[in-house]
Amino acid sequence: MPAPTPAPSAVPARRRAGRPTAAILDQDGITTAALELISSKGYEGLTMAALARSLGVAPSALYNHVASKDDVLILLMDHLAAMVDVSAFGTEPWDEAVRRWAWSYRDVFSEHTPLIPIIAVLPVANAPKTLAMYESVTAGFRDAGFPEDRIISAIVALEAFVFGAAYDVTAPEDIFDAGSLAEQVPNFTAAVERLALERHKRPTDVAFRLGLEALITGFGALRG
Amino acid sequence: MPAPTPAPSAVPARRRAGRPTAAILDQDGITTAALELISSKGYEGLTMAALARSLGVAPSALYNHVASKDDVLILLMDHLAAMVDVSAFGTEPWDEAVRRWAWSYRDVFSEHTPLIPIIAVLPVANAPKTLAMYESVTAGFRDAGFPEDRIISAIVALEAFVFGAAYDVTAPEDIFDAGSLAEQVPNFTAAVERLALERHKRPTDVAFRLGLEALITGFGALRG
DNA sequence: GTTATAAATGAACGCCATTCATTTACTGGT
DNA sequence: ACCAGTAAATGAATGGCGTTCATTTATAAC
Numbered sequence: 286m287p288a289p290t291p292a293p294s295a296v297p298a299r300r301r302a303g304r305p306t307a308a309i310l311d312q313d314g315i316t317t318a319a320l321e322l323i324s325s326k327g328y329e330g331l332t333m334a335a336l337a338r339s340l341g342v343a344p345s346a347l348y349n350h351v352a353s354k355d356d357v358l359i360l361l362m363d364h365l366a367a368m369v370d371v372s373a374f375g376t377e378p379w380d381e382a383v384r385r386w387a388w389s390y391r392d393v394f395s396e397h398t399p400l401i402p403i404i405a406v407l408p409v410a411n412a413p414k415t416l417a418m419y420e421s422v423t424a425g426f427r428d429a430g431f432p433e434d435r436i437i438s439a440i441v442a443l444e445a446f447v448f449g450a451a452y453d454v455t456a457p458e459d460i461f462d463a464g465s466l467a468e469q470v471p472n473f474t475a476a477v478e479r480l481a482l483e484r485h486k487r488p489t490d491v492a493f494r495l496g497l498e499a500l501i502t503g504f505g506a507l508r509g
Numbered sequence: 510m511p512a513p514t515p516a517p518s519a520v521p522a523r524r525r526a527g528r529p530t531a532a533i534l535d536q537d538g539i540t541t542a543a544l545e546l547i548s549s550k551g552y553e554g555l556t557m558a559a560l561a562r563s564l565g566v567a568p569s570a571l572y573n574h575v576a577s578k579d580d581v582l583i584l585l586m587d588h589l590a591a592m593v594d595v596s597a598f599g600t601e602p603w604d605e606a607v608r609r610w611a612w613s614y615r616d617v618f619s620e621h622t623p624l625i626p627i628i629a630v631l632p633v634a635n636a637p638k639t640l641a642m643y644e645s646v647t648a649g650f651r652d653a654g655f656p657e658d659r660i661i662s663a664i665v666a667l668e669a670f671v672f673g674a675a676y677d678v679t680a681p682e683d684i685f686d687a688g689s690l691a692e693q694v695p696n697f698t699a700a701v702e703r704l705a706l707e708r709h710k711r712p713t714d715v716a717f718r719l720g721l722e723a724l725i726t727g728f729g730a731l732r733g
Numbered sequence: 734g735t736t737a738t739a740a741a742t743g744a745a746c747g748c749c750a751t752t753c754a755t756t757t758a759c760t761g762g763t
Numbered sequence: 764a765c766c767a768g769t770a771a772a773t774g775a776a777t778g779g780c781g782t783t784c785a786t787t788t789a790t791a792a793c
Contacts, residue, residue, distance in 0.1 A: 302773035303757020309772080333750060343773050345752080350771090354750065402622065405676035410688035420694035427696055435719070436700040437685065438712065442720030445673030446666070452629035453669055461661065464634035470644035472651055476660040488662065495659070496666030499727025500720060526742035527788025533741080557781060567742050569783080574740090578781065 309342060310350050316360045323361075328399045333357075355403070359411060362400040365393050366415035374425030379508070380501050382425050383443070387497050390447045395454035405448055430508040439504050446500060450493045533566060534574050540584045547585075552623045557581075579627070583635060586624040589617050590639035598649030603732070604725050606649050607667070611721055614671045619678035629672055654732040663728050670724060674717045 318339050322331055333354055337344040351357050370389035373382035394401060409416045419440065426436045461477045463470055480488060542563050546555055557578055561568040575581050594613035597606035618625060633640045643664070650660045685701045687694055704712060 300772075301757070302755070302771090304759060304769085304771050306758075308770080332748080334748085344750085345774075346772055348751075398626065402626070402676065405673070406680045406684070408681060408684050408686060408688075410686060410690065413690060416687055416690055416694055416697065420697045423694075423700045424696040427700070433700055434703040437704045438716040438719050441677060441713070441716035442670070442674075442723075445677055445716070445720065446670045447673065448676065449629070449669030449671065449673035450666075452626065452672065453665060456630045457632060460630070460632050462632060462634060463640055464632075466634065466637060466640055470640055470647075472648040473640065473644045476647045476651070476657055479658040480661045489665070492662040492665035492669070495662050495728075496669065496724060499666075500723050502727055503723025504719075524741070525788075526740090526786070528738080528740050528790060530789070532739080556779080558779085568781085569743075570741055572782070 310340060310346060312350055312360055314340065315347065315350060315357060316364050319357055319361055320364070323397070328397075331357075358400055358403050359407060361397070362404045362407070363412040363414045365397060365400070366404075366412065366418050368393050369418055371418055371421035371425075374421050375428070379425065379429035379431075380505055383501055383504075384497065386422060387443060387447055388493075390444075391450050391454070391493060394448065395451040398452055398455055401448050401451060405444075431504075432507060432509060435507055439507070443500060443504075446496055450489070450496070453489045453492065456489070534564060534570060536574055536584055538564065539571065539574060539581060540588050543581055543585055544588070547621070552621075555581075582624055582627050583631060585621070586628045586631070587636040587638045589621060589624070590628075590636065590642050592617050593642055595642055595645040595649075598645050599652070603649065603653035603655075604729055607725055607728075608721065610646060611667060611671055612717075614668075615674050615678070615717060618672065619675040622676055622679055625672050625675060629668075655728075656731060656733060659731055663731070667724060667728075670720055674713070674720070677713045677716065680713070 315336070319331060319336055322335060322339055326335070333347055334344050336357070337347055340347075347357075351360070370385055371382075373385040375382075377385070394404075404412075404415070407415075409419065422440055423436055426439065427433060431439070461473075461480075463474055463477075467474045482488075483491060539560070543555060543560055546559060546563055550559070557571055558568050560581070561571055564571075571581075575584070594609055595606075597609040599606075601609070618628075628636075628639070631639075633643065646664055647660055650663065651657060655663070685697075685704075687698055687701075691698045707715060
């Protein structure tokens with residue numbers, strides 16, 4: 286018969302309430318766990334209960350470290366901002382640096398579109414890594430001879446394009462299939478059919494490139 | 510004392526279950542009520558319960574006419590697409606028509622940013638009025654000598670910019686105030702301070718204009 | 734007339750974010 | 764060495780949400 290001493294279980298013994306020897310949770314751990322949860326279950330799977338469960342903790346415990354679920358989303362988006370590639374500012378010519386930054390920015394957030402409504406509107410003071418990204422980009426623009434009073438406007442415009450394009454990446458392939466209404470919109474249907482299928486390039490990438498190059502060209506002309 | 514016959518009450522007598530003389534609800538009525546609700550209480554106030562209440566109906570009654578709340582949002586966004594000004598295509602030069610379309614598009618959706626994640630990803634077959642908008646724009650591009658195989662890409666890029674800019678409109682004024690971290694981001698802080706305060710123009714409008722003009726110029730060069 | 738159906742009701746469900754009283758172990762002051 | 768205060772956990776409870784479903788009934792169709 287089995288020994289009376291309980292075997293170490295996959296389910297850990299239920300922790301008693303009260304202050305533990307060392308804190309189990311912190312914002313970094315919560316952020317990491319949230320990212321893992323998102324990559325396995327998507328944003329629908331990101332609930333406070335699931336997050337707590339993945340950390341081996343009761344849901345209410347999270348609220349000792351974040352004020353709300355929105356707070357978790359802010360932590361996430363600031364973490365992602367640090368993953369955006371700004372390294373080309375300072376090492377590459379301005380236009381190439383913008384190109385790399387924008388593609389990278391779009392790619393990072395296209396996997397995290399539910400954060401876009403938050404980052405687009407969040408005061409930078411609440412997001413230090415995002416702020417650091419802006420600092421690098423701003424310095425790159427200034428060093429490239431950009432007039433200082435237009436730098437922020439240019440960045441805002443580029444960002445708007447990037448966010449919109451990030452959504453576009455997630456659109457289904459047949460988004461432009463008009464179905465039974467096709468006959469009623471002949472010009473549109475024709476244009477969709479002619480959409481050049483460049484090899485190895487998604488339509489969303491072609492559109493992003495087209496817009497980005499126009500913005501880079503247009504803004505490049507502002508440099509002194 | 511009051512007569513036994515009940516006076517006509519502000520609260521209507523509770524309707525019995527069963528088929529009414531004429532249908533109370535339809536998709537148009539739901540859409541209109543939803544718009545009113547949003548304009549008075551905002552998108553947080555748009556719940557199925559509140560929507561039903563504003564129509565004098567039980568929440569479950571809505572589900573005879575829409576499959577889900579997302580369905581309501583789709584109705585809303587298609588309704589809004591019809592409000593976007595495409596009238597300049599065909600009457601004005603191409604660049605001016607794009608300008609009017611884009612500004613109008615941005616203005617309409619800046620009041621309805623919660624719909625952006627939906628419209629950005631919804632197949633056009635589910636949104637006839639949106640499709641009609643695309644038809645007008647596509648025809649305008651074609652008539653302006655735009656190469657047919659780039660029309661969709663150009664529209665997608667413009668739309669991405671418009672959606673991102675719509676979010677930007679809703680950002681708080683102090684979004685770029687770095688607060689206590691200002692010293693750590695000197696270039697950024699300086700650029701924010703120099704942000705030219707053009708009279709009568711919001712910074713968000715300045716940025717939109719900057720980006721839009723760059724896109725129009727860049728895309729205009731593609732015309733044959 | 735009978736039958737079928739569309740369109741309403743209201744009760745119930747499950748999920749979710751959040752709050753709160755409570756417990757407990759560590760920390761700093763005397 | 765004690766004591767008080769506090770940080771960090773528990774788990775039960777709450778209220779709101781979208782949605783489902785059995786039921787009812789007026790109208791339309793045969």
